[in-house]
Each structure stands twice: as C-alpha cells, then as structure tokens.
Amino acid sequence: MAETTAKEGKKQLDEGLERGMAALTEEKIEKVINRVLTGETGARLQAYVETCIHCGLCDLVCPDYCLTWGDGEEGGKFERELMGVDYRYCKGCLRCVESCPTGALAKEKETPGLADRLRVPLFPGLIP
Ligand code: SF4
Numbered sequence: 001m002a003e004t005t006a007k008e009g010k011k012q013l014d015e016g017l018e019r020g021m022a023a024l025t026e027e028k029i030e031k032v033i034n035r036v037l038t039g040e041t042g043a044r045l046q047a048y049v050e051t052c053i054h055c056g057l058c059d060l061v062c063p064d065y066c067l068t069w070g071d072g073e074e075g076g077k078f079e080r081e082l083m084g085v086d087y088r089y090c091k092g093c094l095r096c097v098e099s100c101p102t103g104a105l106a107k108e109k110e111t112p113g114l115a116d117r118l119r120v121p122l123f124p125g126l127i128p
C-alpha cells in the first residue's frame with residue numbers, strides 16, 4: 001500500500017520493490033542492455049518438413065496463413081503437403097509450434113537475415 005514517509009515526503013510504493021530497485025546499479029542495467037542488444041534476437045519458427053505428416057493443424061491455428069502448401073502424393077493418393085513457411089507474413093506467435101504433433105515445427109533463435117534466407121514464398125508466381 002502506498003504510504004507517505006514523513007521524513008522524505010515521498011510515496012513508498014512497496015517496501016520489497018523499493019529495496020530491490022535500490023539494489024540495482026547502473027552497471028547491472030547497462031550489462032543486461034548490452035547483452036540483449038549484442039547477443040539476443042527474437043524467436044522464430046523453423047520447419048523440418050522431413051518429419052511433417054501434413055496433418056494441417058498448423059494451418060488451422062496460424063492467424064496469418066503463412067504455411068505454404070504444394071501438391072504431393074502418399075500411397076498413390078493425391079495430398080497437399082507442407083512446403084515451408086513464408087516468413088514475410090509470419091509474426092512469430094508460434095501457435096503452429098504448439099499445435100504440431102510431430103515436432104516438425106520448432107522454436108529457434110532468430111539471427112539476422114535468417115528468415116529471409118529460409119522463406120518459402122506463398123505465391124511465387126505473383127510475388128518473387
Ligand atoms: S509462428 Fe504464428 S504467424 Fe508464424 S507461421 Fe506459426 S502460427 Fe503462423
């Protein structure tokens with residue numbers, strides 16, 4: 001609960017929080033910021049189509065229709081097969097990773113330029 005300390009004339013928000021904040025030094029904060037800026041990026045989706053069973057669950061949950069499908073064949077029958085992900089539209093929500101029953105979709109650390117190199121265009125004839 002917020003209290004006003006008569007001595008300092010300022011509000012005390014929370015004793016534990018204020019104690020923790022007081023222990024933070026500029027050096028500690030700078031170290032963390034530098035580590036994030038130089039060594040970390042977001043998570044992205046990686047597709048391992050070799051272990052995909054083309055069940056389509058990922059496509060059902062993707063909010064942006066980023067999964068790319070092509071024609072294939074299984075046991076002599078026509079089927080649609082997952083070709084990959086068009087990373088231009090993928091927002092990295094990873095809902096597809098959570099839905100995949102085989103682990104063909106996985107969360108991986110993003111590195112600069114990787115998404116561009118791996119993307120499989122949704123409409124290769126229309127948009128290169
Ligand atoms: S991470 Fe999200 S936006 Fe990207 S393909 Fe998967 S479900 Fe779609």
Ligand code: SF4
Pocket residue numbers: 051052053054055056057058059082099100101102103104105
């Ligand atoms: S949910 Fe997994 S196994 Fe099913 S189509 Fe998508 S990537 Fe393939």
